[in-house]
Amino acid sequence: EVQLVESGGGLVQPGGSLRLSCAASGFTFSSYEMNWVRQAPGKGLEWVSYISSSGSTIYYADSVKGRFTISRDNAKNSLYLQMNSLRAEDTAVYYCARVYDFWSAPDVWGKGTTVTVSS
């Protein structure tokens, strides 16, 4: 079964850090490009970051640029999001999503992991 499972969410104080992980199974992870998309409570979807299959090309939304770092380990079938200098507005469910390329639609999404930034 094709599956993405996020982990690493939790409660963190403003200015703190968290590292999210996304474990892929059931497909050849190294052949796909990946994204992080988030959804604040009761709000819509917001794209966060993209990484190519090799990791050589990376994009970020302006709202997280300079604070978040996306990476992947194809040997471990895993995607990561290092989040630093967290703000209250980063509070959201974070989803990882699989794509064939940056311009395609994500066809597989994880169930999400919740990040809450609060003192």
Place this chain on the structure above:
Amino acid sequence: EIVLTQSPDFQSVTPKEKVTITCRASQSIGSSLHWYQQKPDQSPKLLIKYASQSISGVPSRFSGSGSGTDFTLTINSLEAEDAATYYCHQSSSPWTFGQGTKVEIK
């Protein structure tokens, strides 16, 4: 940034009724427009890709049309299980999503 504006924001519909949701882009995006269904406490599910291409496993009552700046998602003969929020998404430039359209069953 390309802004996607969906209408309506909310729609209350009786079963078997036809539902039409529109998505307007702030600039031309060709056919790089996709539609998702999201039910409470679930992740988004891809319904239509590239404006009108169907997705395996998605019921045929879901269809999409449009190009450039104006796009439409149509649900023919709505079923109770279609109660959800629907989002459009453009992948022409840094991704953006529409604000969502909540469909309620009367």
